[in-house]
C-alpha cells in the first residue's frame with residue numbers, strides 16, 4: 001500500500017481506456033482516495049464509481065480557473081487534503097506547421113499548459129498548509145523529438161512548456177515540501193491515437209521501439225505511483241521517460 005492515507009486528484013482521468021484512469025485505478029489499489037476531474041461529457045462521477053466506494057468525480061475544464069477552483073474545493077470538502085495532483089488532461093491535433101490555426105494553437109496549449117498551471121495553482125495552497133505534496137505533470141516524448149503521428153508542433157510546444165513549468169515549480173516549491181516531477185510517455189495505446197494508426201503502422205512503430213511494443217496505460221500508471229509515493233521522496237524536477245527506449 002504505497003499510497004495509504006493519501007488523496008490523489010487526477011485531471012482528465014475519466015476516460016476508461018486512458019492513462020489518467022489507469023493511474024486512478026492503480027493509485028486506488030495502493031490505498032489512495034482518488035478524485036477524478038474531467039469534462040462533464042466524460043462523466044467523471046461514473047469513472048470514480050468504477051474504482052469502488054470512497055472516491056469522487058468532479059466536473060471541471062482545466063482551462064477554466066473558476067471551475068478548477070470549485071472542483072478542488074469539492075475535493076477538499078470531502079477529503080480535507082490533497083497529497084497528489086496528476087496533470088494529465090491533454091488533447092492532440094495532428095497538424096503540419098503551416099496548417100495550425102490560431103484556434104488550434106489556443107485549444108492545445110490551453111488544455112495542456114494553462115490546464116497544468118491552473119490545476120497546480122488550485123492545489124498548492126492546500127499542499128503548503130500540509131507541508132507536503134507531489135505534483136506530476138504528464139508531458140510527452142513529442143516534447144523531446146517532435147510530434148510525429150500523435151500531435152502537431154503546437155502539441156510538442158505545449159508539452160515542452162509543461163516540462164519547463166514543472167521544473168520551475170519544482171525549484172520554487174521544494175522548500176514547502178512539495179515535489180514536482182514530469183513523465184514523458186512514448187506511444188501508448190489509448191483513445192488519443194484511435195483512428196490515427198492502422199495495424200500495419202502500429203506494428204512498424206512497435207518494431208522500431210527497443211522494447212518491441214507500444215506502451216500500456218499501466219506503464220504510465222506505475223511511474224505515477226512511484227512519483228506520488230514516498231519511494232521517490234528525493235526526486236524533484238525530474239523528467240521520467242517511459243517510452244520503451246524510443247530515445248536511445
Ligand code: NAD
Nearest residue numbers: 012015018019042061062088089090140185187188190192
Ligand atoms: P485520452 O484522450 O484518453 O485522455 C485525455 C483526457 O483528458 C480525457 O478524459 C478528456 O476528457 C480529458 N480532457 C480533455 N480536455 C479537458 C479539459 N479541458 N479539462 C479536463 N479534462 C479534459 O488520452 P490519453 O492518451 O489517456 O492522454 C492522457 C495524457 O497523456 C494527455 O496529456 C496526453 O497528451 C498524454 N500523452 C499520451 C500519449 C499516448 O500515446 N496516449 C503519449 C504521450 C503523452
